[in-house]
Amino acid sequence: MQVLNDIGTDYRRMGVLDVAQEYHYKARSLSEEHSDTTFQARKNRVVALNGLGNIYMTFGNYQQAEQVLRLALAGEQQLGSALGQAINYANLGAIFERQGQVDSAWRYYRRSMELNREIGNQLGISLCHTHYGTLYERAKDYPRAIKEYETAYELMKASKDEWHALSSLIALAGIHNTLEDNARVEDYLAQAKAIAERIHSKEHLAEIHALYHRYYSRRGLYQQALASKEQADALQDSVISIEKINRIQNASINIERSRQRQQMDAVQLKLRQEKTKWEVGFGIFLLTLIVLVAVMVVLLYIQKLRARNHRTLKQMSALRESFFTNITHEFRTPLTLILGLSHDLQQEPDCSPELRDKVQIIERQGKSLLNLINQLLDIARTKSAVGDSDWYSGDISARLTMIVETYRDFAESRHIALSYEGPGRMEMDFVPDYLDKVMNNLLSNALKFTPEGGWVRVRSGQEAGKFVLEVADSGIGIAPEALEHIFEPFFQADGQSRKLGSGVGLALVRQILDAVGGEIEVKSQLGVGTRFLIQIPIRHENRPPLPSMGQAVPLDLELRAETPPKDEDCRILIVEDNPDVAHYIGSLLCQRYSVYYASDGRQGVERALELMPDLIITDLMMPELDGFELCQQIRTSPITDHIPIIVVTAKISDKERIRGFEVGADAYLAKPFNSDELRALVERQLERHRCLRQRLSEAPSDSKAPLVQLSEAEQRFLNRTDDFIQHALCNKQHIEVNTLAEQLCMSPRQLHRKLVALTGYPPTAYILNHKMLRAKELLESTPELTIEDIAERCGFEHDSSFYHAFKRHYGITPAEYRKDSPAS
Secondary structure (H helix, E strand, O other): OHHHHHHHHHHHHHOOHHHHHHHHHHHHHHHHHOOOOOHHHHHHHHHHHHHHHHHHHHHOOHHHHHHHHHHHHHHHHHHOOHHHHHHHHHHHHHHHHHOOOHHHHHHHHHHHHHHHHHHOOHHHHHHHHHHHHHHHHHOOOHHHHHHHHHHHHHHHHHHOOHHHHHHHHHHHHHHHHHOOOHHHHHHHHHHHHHHHHHHOOHHHHHHHHHHHHHHHHHHOOHHHHHHHHHHHHHHHHHHHHHHHHHHHHHHHHHHHHHHHHHHHHHHHHHHHHHHHHHHHHHHHHHHHHHHHHHHHHHHHHHHHHHHHHHHHHHHHHHHHHHHHHHHHHHHHHHHHHHHHHHHHHHHOOOOOHHHHHHHHHHHHHHHHHHHHHHHHHHHOOOOOOOOOOOOEEEEHHHHHHHHHHHOHHHHHHOOOEEEEEOOOOOEEEEOHHHHHHHHHHHHHHHHHOOOOOOEEEEEEEEEOOEEEEEEEEOOOOOOHHHHOOOOOOOOOOOOHHHHOOOOOHHHHHHHHHHHOOOEEEEEEEOOOEEEEEEEEEOOOOOOOEOOOOOOOOOOOOOOOOOOOOOOOOOEEEEEOOOHHHHHHHHHHHOOOOEEEEEOOHHHHHHHHHHHOOOEEEEOOOOOOOOHHHHHHHHHHOOOOOOOOEEEEEOOOOHHHHHHHHHOOOOEEEEOOOOHHHHHHHHHHHHHHHHHHHHHHHHOOOOOOOOOOOOOHHHHHHHHHHHHHHHHHHHOOOOOOHHHHHHHOOOOHHHHHHHHHHHHOOOHHHHHHHHHHHHHHHHHHHOOOOOHHHHHHHOOOOOHHHHHHHHHHHHOOOHHHHHHHOOOO
16 A cells, blocks of 8 residues: 555656556555554555545645545544644645635644644745745735745745745745836846756746746836747746656556556455455454443443442441441440449448549549540641640650550550560650650550450660651551551541541541651551551750659559359349449449459350350440340350340440341440439349249149240240150150250250249259159050059159159149049
8 A cells, every 4th residue: 555655646746647546546445445453554545545635636626635635634633643634734725725715725724834833844834834925915915925935935945945945936026026026026036047947847947937927028128028938838838748748658557557457456356255255254253242342341330330339338328327436435435434423423421432433433434535535626636636736855765664554554454465675764855745645546556456365565766866666566457458548537447446446546646746747657467466666856956854744544444353143043244345334334233133244245255155144234346246246146055045135335326226136135225324224124134034934933834835925046945955855754764964954065054044044943853844744644644554664754763752753743642643633
């Protein structure tokens, strides 16, 4: 295709336009038939269109020329070729100029000028100035026309393009002849004549002598005018003779072209035959593939868009709900203590030691609530986001030592090794309040998320003019996807940390360090631990000395000792991660019940299996296992599924209530609660189970249907127990409590607590009831059996034991019962 275009261009410059048209047309046809979409292939098509447009314009077929040149312009725009676009804009302008459409010609010439100037094409700029001059001269605006022609000529002289320079010189001579500026006419004509003779351009010489003829005729120099006319005609005749020669050459070329056309047709036919074999199949396959891909892309895009929108909305909703729920929980926990203990204080006549303890609890929780509120207020500061900076000069290492020591007792109560390694005395300027907030947040988090037996290590030192502080732990770690967000306000990672706190602590730490020009970075690995590294510039700016440090409030306090058992039949297990709340609830109940404690959900499940309590009181938001998970595990265990559960929490939405009841909670109590309300609710749950045991114990031993409504899990447990006992009796097996407990997958102690809780009978009495019921049935239905046989079938080794047990249970002997039975 490129070769065909080159040949067509050569013929067009020779003036053999019909042949040039054929070659450009072939190039265009091949480019449209070929499937190649490379840059060069598309460029060949555009060049072919441009050549055809110029040929049509030379023939005067302006409509077809405009159509083809517009296609060429669109192709150049797709290719991004500024030079090609400039050429085609100029060609279209020339068409409009020849048709007398001056406004359109101006628009296209100016667009061509813009593109030529963008790429610095001096030849194109010069030609555009010549086009401008032609339009101005056409409008008789001769000063502007002269200016444009002169600008074009200067650019041509600089480029040393004499062929195109002739057009500007001839145009200048023509316009000055119109203005009758004889000196300039003679000067421009002389220059043009010299250049045209030097480059042997007969066409330009013919124009020059024709202009001389007009010049001399205007001045009345008719002899010179006649001579110029004769020279112009002679040159024009030579051009015409050349055209005749071209026609002769065209005839010979047509013969050769016909032969080449036959060869090309044969080649094209062969090509089409080869392509036809696969084009149809490939086209169908390609079309099907495109349709399928398009459908898949659309479906995937729609699905991805919906999923992203749904995920975004869900995350925003979850974040908002979780934040406000957790904030409410953090606020209501201290309020529970404040309001509850205030209620108790109003009823106490004197300030006893017990009352003093309660007052101390109120003070601690009040400080806890105040600290949380202060952090939220610090976050909301408009200027520095952390409040005013009260700088002091002092030993920062000593300050850190005292802060760490305030957490020592709590760490030991959790069996966590807490250590501090410092450089000794280290004087520098710092903000004590900022240091306290940073350390309290980091140490609180480290101790909160480090399991028992772990360690928390604090190190400080100096490096490159900066104070370096490291807080590391062996806790649960932070997920990689959450690391980049942990310093964002209100952000909480998924997992256990979502159940604790409000997400403002680490955001405050980052803002504090930004305020003092410090930096903080974190490294963490799930299941291994977390390490915070802080760097603060060391300053010495004559600050006032550091005042003495007040006592900091540790994260939590140790759980109070459990009350000694006062009533083994009434045990209450309190599962609460806040020791003060647990102690407060326990203090309300310890006068009447045996109270036991668990500090998280997992420990609560373990203690429930160990103690078999009569009632469980649990918080909802706890580490390890939350209240929902605890309820679910209690209800799915056949050992503990009968234990009533009261949930005490600040999360009191309908959704939370419904979920709690679904996983097995028996009652809800919202924080802050009244102490009398808690006692009444506990007593009601325990009374329900006491009534259940009493009604079961008073039920006739031969009753087949229960007189009380048991839960499905409770009924299933009793059915399993009854089935095992009946099976053993039918097989004349001796029934032991240990054997029964082993069959039910629990310890004898657990079996004892569960049977007593459900029926009011210990295992031995419960087994004896079944033996008596079987003995009664055998006495009524099998008169052929002797009393001794019935005793053996009811699991009695000695007949006397059977006689005494039956008479004690029914009030008469077996023989008397058989005698009085209807069957006898």
